[in-house]
Amino acid sequence: MGAIEVENVSKRYGNCQALEQVSLDIQAGEIYGLIGPDGAGKTTLFRILVTLLLPDNGSARVEGLDVVKDFMAIRRHIGYMPGRFSLYQDLTVAENLDFFATMFGTTITENYENIREIYSQIEPFRDRRAGKLSGGMKQKLALCCALVHRPSVLFLDEPTTGVDAVSRKDFWNMLYRIRESGVTILVSTPYMDEASLCDRISLIQKGHLIETGTPAAIVAQYPHRLFGVSGKPAYPLLKFLRRCPDLLRCFSFGSEHHVAVEPGTISPEQLQARIQAEGFSDVVVREIEPNIEDCFMELAKEERQES
Amino acid sequence: MNETENIIIVDKLTKKFGDFTAVDHISFEVHRGEIFGFLGANGAGKTTAMKILCGLSLPTSGGGTVNGYDLCREQEKIKRHIGYMSQKFSLYADLKVWENIRLFGGIYGLSGKRIRQKSDEMLHYLNMTDLRDELVGDLPLGWKQKLAFSIALIHQPAIVFLDEPTGGVDPETRRLFWDLICETAEGGTTIFVTTHYMDEAEYCDRVSIMVDGVIADLDSPAALKQHYQATDMDTVFRKLAYQAKRE
Known part of the structure; x- marks a missing residue:
């Protein structure tokens, strides 16, 4: 019981x-x-x-x-x-x-x-x-x-x-x-x-x-690859990332932006090169584990699409 | 730097309530056009300091200027030239969207024609044109906050004070709200913001952290993290706030 x-x-x-x-x-x-x-x-x-x-x-x-x-x-x-x-x-x-x-x-x-x-x-x-x-x-x-x-x-x-x-x-x-x-x-x-x-x-x-x-099981079910992206200036970088059609979602998480991508479409190195080519400085792209906020936003989006 | 580059100048600002010194000789400047994070633990003196900066309370000693107006002698001018939004009080729930815009536009002395023009612009920008006749109380929290923020800017103030603007909203709405803040800052408006979300401190150009009535530190998030050997602002905040003596 x-x-x-x-x-x-x-x-x-x-x-x-x-x-x-x-x-x-x-x-x-x-x-x-x-x-x-x-x-x-x-x-x-x-x-x-x-x-x-x-x-x-x-x-x-x-x-x-x-x-x-x-x-x-x-x-x-x-x-x-x-x-x-x-x-x-x-x-x-x-x-x-x-x-x-x-x-x-x-x-x-x-x-x-x-x-x-x-x-x-x-x-x-x-x-x-x-x-x-x-x-x-x-x-x-x-x-x-x-x-x-x-x-x-x-x-x-x-x-x-x-x-x-x-x-x-x-x-x-x-x-x-x-x-x-x-x-x-x-x-x-x-x-x-x-x-x-x-x-x-x-x-x-x-x-x-x-x-x-x-919490660990919920994080493990996150369906995409997730990259942590930082670079200067931060807000224009966010807007640039949102304009890229092959990136699924992009949100700020403090000093980094979290970018969701479909596995097999783009590597961190390729994304880094693309951002640098746009003239942003101090660019770092790394693969990261999602946290509960990433999962919540993903699940809330699925829920909206179903309803 | 002088008043043309610094929109807020505060010098030895102090506020006492009886024997209790809520704000203790704080001095700092806020640069025009920056996003300035004003952090501190509960009871550190943030709200008291913010009330003085908004012209709602007089300092016991010390002083300063906001947008060139004196904190002690020109409180009414300060109120007219700043924007203010808090999560606790922002809009009237039992008035419609357009009525809220009309009310605040009127309070800030805009003409009827100007208010109609601003309403159309604002609702179009927020994608809320279809909602103009809805009661504000019936809107989802995220929409209410975006509307409250835009109304706080209706008289095009040079600086807007945001007091915990994102409390309680879902993670996506919280981020979309920060997009709106960044967009506004890009347009040249100075943002003065308090928050309990330490990731939001990272979006600020500079951050001050109050502990026991004094400013324990003030710098860019990157410099603070380096100085306190921390990977995030949460750790910086905790290292500083744990020094607090008063309850």
Whole structure:
């Protein structure tokens, strides 16, 4: 039995099909990532799984319990950190934590071990109001509140959105330590670079899961050869590459452009010579491995062509 | 360099809130026509500094100019001569596309005739002519952002401030948005941009990184990577931001 099982779940708001026939199977103890842009349906799926929203069709179970019939029982087993900061701004750090513990019929003392590692970092500010905390501390407090009743499944809806690169790294390290205690974690994020930090992921776009698997397996299925191309000036180079009819796709990835080509059509050396002949300087063309963003763009394109 | 080459000149700019020094004697220049990345961890003082540069907040001490206008004495002129777009607030969701253009064109003092002309040009350039009567709230996020960016440029400002313009959009839309930024920069508009995506820092001509209210470093991405012996800007950012003392 999986920790979270979703079968053909659909949800519509008026004219907007937020989720269409979504199925998922998440194993106990894994960090599972739901990766996609705003409006893809991530939050809708979370709300259905944490029993705050009813699906139109399909069924879902958390720890074997049905999200519709057994909703009260599910709520005792799960921790939920919604996307927006959801704590009481006027209560202090300690009061917020106390409140959430009491709601679940427990106390901070009873479950202190479960939250110690994270709580110890904000405990010096226990008498500060939640509304006066920095972004990083709010995030830690929200995580403590979601963990204080020892849930077996943790739902984290975009916990790192708008958070800087350093704090994001810290947050993921906390998740790994939580996983060690056997908790299943479903986490959503719009940051594609966080995909590789998950055990398995689903890529979601416009209410559809466009791919599911380990990050490595998804990358291995990328259908083209990929070249990393750099040269000066960078933006005119990008425009030149897009005008070449034998190159499939071309996008900027920081200091390099990623160029997809059909295997057997052009070599890195040939492309390098062609770019140099156009007068660009410092040209480097090398074969590279795709990353999750390359895969997402490729899969999203296939999805558009099919629909 | 002087005001003809530098569109922003900031000298010992400081902002205090009570005992807390959010921005601590920062000095830097932004060259006309460049894409300038303004990076920093949460709480480093970016937003406070940006509000001052946009004429929305007064410095406690120090000062400077934006497009030749004084940060302390000419805030209204600054507001009229800059463009501004953020992901959090940009357009009115319950107004139609053309109504948003009409509203912002009016706010910036364009004539009715000029607004109609700009609307046609803008919608044609964005391939959105068929969407002029749609409510902005019904547009996909990527289209909203492109429209918001174009509207921020409706009065042809010499500089546009973009505050995390690409948060939450899908990877392809994010890149198409940067194409639009690069295209605009090629046309001579100065771009001042904040972002949490470190790959986007690579598209900037120069990047400053704020840590604890001061500018910890400022240079081209290539020079920063070389100096910190890093292969990407993410590593540069983390090396600098880990020095932060304040929470």
